Amino acid sequence: MPDLAPVRPRPRAARFATLTAIAITLTVLATPLTPTSALAANGPLAAAPGTLAAAPGDTDDEGGTASLREQLDVAAKGYLDAQAALDNSTKRQQQLATHLGTLEAELVTRTQTVAELAGMAYRTGRLGPLTALLNSDSPDGFLDRASSLGTVAANEDRQLRNLIEVRDQEQRAKAAIENEIREQRKQLDIMAKRKQQAERALAQAGSGGASAGVTASTTSATAKPAPRNADGSWPKESCSVNDPTTTGCITPRTLNAMNQAKAAGFTRFVSCFRSGGSGEHPKGRACDFAAETGGFGGVATGGDKTYGNNLAAYFVKNASRLGVLYVIWFKQIWLPGSGWKAYNGGGDPSSDHTNHVHLSVN
Structure with a gap:
């Protein structure tokens, strides 16, 4: 039987290179393929591994030009801001109109009440102290009657004047809100024109x-x-x-x-x-x-x-x-x-x- 040649050990450098190559191969095989902008490990929307394309590039990620995107941003934001302001003003005007209607209805009731008191005073002689005294059974009755009618009439007159003042204030406030809405609509028109400018930029x-x-x-x-x-x-x-x-x-x-x-x-x-x-x-x-x-x-x-x-x-x-x-x-x-x-x-x-x-x- 022929002699077998002895197995010679590899040089140390060769063994190190082989181990390094194996380690790199295992690392690559253990790493899943994900997009370059992949989600974080705890992200809410997971990306499945596989041959995926990366997210749109960093330099021109949305197509078009930077100027176009700026115009779109400005026009849309201005439109939304003006629309929100207009909606808020319209809501306030509606609330004010409802409140004003309630006050005007109350004003009619108060006016009728005061008119009835005025007619009663005329019929019972409240227009003069002597007439009121003659129509009373006694001086005490005259004083009681005059005091009662005077107090009721003065109170109704005061309420009527206060109500008229409040109504006038509400009408002024309503006019101010209507003017505000006109201003907001004007702003909305301006934003619409800016939107049209953005659309012209899109067309270009x-x-x-x-x-x-x-x-x-x-x-x-x-x-x-x-x-x-x-x-x-x-x-x-x-x-x-x-x-x-x-x-x-x-x-x-x-x-x-x-x-x-x-x-x-x-x-x-x-x-x-x-x-x-x-x-x-x-x-x-x-x-x-x-x-x-x-x-x-x-x-x-x-x-x-x-x-x-x-x-x-x-x-x-x-x-x-x-x-x-x-x-x-x-x-x-x-x-x-x-x-x-x-x-x-x-x-x-x-x-x-x-x-x-x-x-x-x-």
């Missing part, structure tokens, strides 16, 4: 034309309203709460909109804050809701497009409750006061919003 960018809009296949749920100020306006909010979809921040109103969408059944991948680019994402006032189950892919079709249609319709229906500035979906943009318009973002699925629904919040 190849957008803003006629749009078929979005048809939902289901009835949209009603969202829980975000808090407003006492006058109906939206409180100013900063990027102050943690964004559960990234490591950034969003506004409380944006968080409410996202949570309400989740509660309504829209639980697919979401990405909100992004540090780069223009628009509302860096301000924490916007979120992108993927149409596909796992993340941002190509142009949505079939059930994915239906999902996007339903989600876009949900945001439009609840725009006043959630403080929606605008919604972009499938080459269309919804603006308050003007509805759906065509939107040309740039040709790719992310810029044209054919793979996600963009939500901007006031």
